[in-house]
Amino acid sequence: MxxxxxxxxxxxxxxxxxxxxxxxxxxxxxxxxxxxxxxxxxxxxxxxxxxxxxxxxxxIVPVDTPTPRLPVTVTDFQDTSVTVTDASRVLALDVSGTLAATVFGLGLGSRVVGRDISTGFPAAKDLPLVTVNGHQLNAEAILRLRPSVVLTDTTLGPWDAVLQLRDAGVPVVVVDPKRAMDTNVPIVRAVATALGVPEAGELLARRMETEIADTVAQIKRLxxxxxxxxxxxxxxxxxxxxxxxxxxxxxxxxxxxxxxxxxxxxxxxxxxxxxxxxxxxxxxxxxxxxxxxxxxxxxxxxxxxxxxxxxxxxxxxxxxxxxxxxxxxxxxxxxxxxxxxxxxxxxxxxxxx
Known part of the structure; x- marks a missing residue:
């Protein structure tokens, strides 16, 4: 809610x-x-x-340069079984820009073909925009980019756009929409698994945990x-x-x-x-x-x-x-x-x- x-x-x-x-x-x-x-x-x-x-x-500094091992079948946040066979053209879309940053962090940024309005870091800033009126998905713009897989959550709408993508045969993986300190690692693992790079996911998760723990320790001294x-x-x-x-x-x-x-x-x-x-x-x-x-x-x-x-x-x-x-x-x-x-x-x- x-x-x-x-x-x-x-x-x-x-x-x-x-x-x-x-x-x-x-x-x-x-x-x-x-x-x-x-x-x-x-x-x-x-x-x-x-x-x-x-x-x-x-x-975003990539943690690795992995090669996806596909196909993979995952059960997403909505308990939908999704099979991903190709990660050559990725869209990662959410209201906070977290998912695209995660894909780039995994080392798959060169495969990302578009962005949402919240994705503003330099490596992604010139990608085509696929959201309109702020945070609304534009199914036609997305389909024009011929994505092989879409990662998203429930923070963007309308949901009919997601259904339109699925009807067109595009695998859509829905992840947890909650953003907080304790959801960082689960989201990284979910994204990495869906894209066939679980080892890179563990590397990124450990790097994030180490960086956060070190920063919090320094903050405690201030x-x-x-x-x-x-x-x-x-x-x-x-x-x-x-x-x-x-x-x-x-x-x-x-x-x-x-x-x-x-x-x-x-x-x-x-x-x-x-x-x-x-x-x-x-x-x-x-x-x-x-x-x-x-x-x-x-x-x-x-x-x-x-x-x-x-x-x-x-x-x-x-x-x-x-x-x-x-x-x-x-x-x-x-x-x-x-x-x-x-x-x-x-x-x-x-x-x-």
Missing amino acids: RVLLLAALLVLTGCSSPPGGAGHVPAQAGERPPLSALTPLPDPRSYHGPTTALVAHND APTDPARKPRVVFLYLRGQAGVYYLFGKGSGADSLIQALGAVDVATEAGIDGMRPINPEALAGAKPDVILMMTNGLASVGGVEGALTVPGVAQTPAAANRRFVDMADSVVLGFGPQTAAVLDGLARALYAP
């Missing part, structure tokens, strides 16, 4: 990434000192001013150990042009990201489940020190000054300190191979801006 709500939100508001024939590549920071070399703020709860969090590098000094963070999904103002709570994915940062997810603390329209009193009562959001979401309401007019925001400690942290839409909740890089960028914004 939470995933369906997120998909509906993104369709309603157009898109979470700038539209266009060529992909929009988020800014990157480039080489910088490791988190372990940074001096943290004396009090991250009282820092004043906004910060844009950046990953060091946008592109974050306050005293619970009273930990920054209180809330994730808001804003689309000003559509009048959409949502708060992401427990089970949304944002909660696991905030917790991995050693911060307090105030929505979870307040018992807010999933994704809910902002309740001004509840938001003010949660007393977040930091408001985390997507870069385009912040821009859609007119930047920091505009965000202060969103009901409930002005009454928060974050507003008093203008403490907004934004990160590129196509990155911040994408998880997958970029998870450690996202945590690294957000930790710098929180603890050593």
